[in-house]
Amino acid sequence: MRSDVCNPTAGPADPPGLGPRQRSTVGQSSMVVQASRLPSVGTLAPHAAGTAAPQFQPAVTAAHVVLKADTFSHEHARAISRWALGRERAGVIVVDLSRADDATTAAFAALVVLRRKLLRDGRDLRLSGLRDRPRQLYAVNRLGGVLPA
Numbered sequence: 417m418r419s420d421v422c423n424p425t426a427g428p429a430d431p432p433g434l435g436p437r438q439r440s441t442v443g444q445s446s447m448v449v450q451a452s453r454l455p456s457v458g459t460l461a462p463h464a465a466g467t468a469a470p471q472f473q474p475a476v477t478a479a480h481v482v483l484k485a486d487t488f489s490h491e492h493a494r495a496i497s498r499w500a501l502g503r504e505r506a507g508v509i510v511v512d513l514s515r516a517d518d519a520t521t522a523a524f525a526a527l528v529v530l531r532r533k534l535l536r537d538g539r540d541l542r543l544s545g546l547r548d549r550p551r552q553l554y555a556v557n558r559l560g561g562v563l564p565a
Contacts (some may be wrong), residue, residue, distance in 0.1 A: 419454050425439050438553070443554065446537050451550050452469070457469070476510070477505075477507050478506055478507065478508040478509075478510055479500075479504055479506035479508070479510070480510045480512060481496055481499075481509065481510070481511050481512065482512040482514075482515070482517055483511065483512065483513050483515055483516055484515060485515070485541065485548060486515070486516060486518065486538075487516060487517070487518040487519065487520070487524055488513055488516040488519035488520070488523045488550060489519075489520055489522075490520055490522035490523050490525075490526055492523060493522075493523040493524075493525075493526035493527050493530070494526055496509075496527075497526060497529070497530040497533075498510060500530060500532070500534065501533060501534075501543070506538050506539070507538075507540070507542045508542060509530075509540070509542070510540070510541075510542045510543075510544055510545070511527065511536065511541065511542070512544045512545045513543060513544070513545045513546055513547075513550055514545025514547065515545075516523045516542070516545075516547075516548075516550050517548050517549065517550075518548070518549045518550065519549060519550035519553055521557065524553065524554065524557065524559060524563065527543070527563055528562050529564055530561070531562070531563060541563070542564050542565070543563060543564070543565040544565065546565050
């Protein structure tokens with residue numbers, strides 16, 4: 417079993433207001449997915465003229481994926497895509513690349529395609545923990561407009 421896609425350890429207890437950690441699989445690799453509510457209670461939409469009362473909007477569910485590999489490759493991005501488009505139904509997918517020292521442009525391209533598909537479904541994708549070469553690649557390719565970090 418490969419252990420480079422995502423961190424298989426449960427880690428510390430969940431912070432207050434966050435859901436339980438769930439173990440899931442991506443291809444042949446295990447990863448930890450943390451489902452959480454952001455915000456935890458939901459929000460009231462502004463009162464629109466002509467409506468009887470403000471509408472309650474439920475909180476957005478986010479799923480966090482932590483890459484465990486040193487290099488973020490196209491294979492990793494495709495595994496995350498299959499998982500996100502398969503069983504996972506979170507409103508926002510957050511991919512944590514804080515452990516990656518390197519990345520390929522093909523990996524970022526796969527995430528751009530994934531985000532486009534998620535947006536069509538009313539969902540979104542965010543990156544976190546960009547550093548070193550992945551951060552440089554992200555900046556040089558001007559991905560900020562199509563792949564938010």
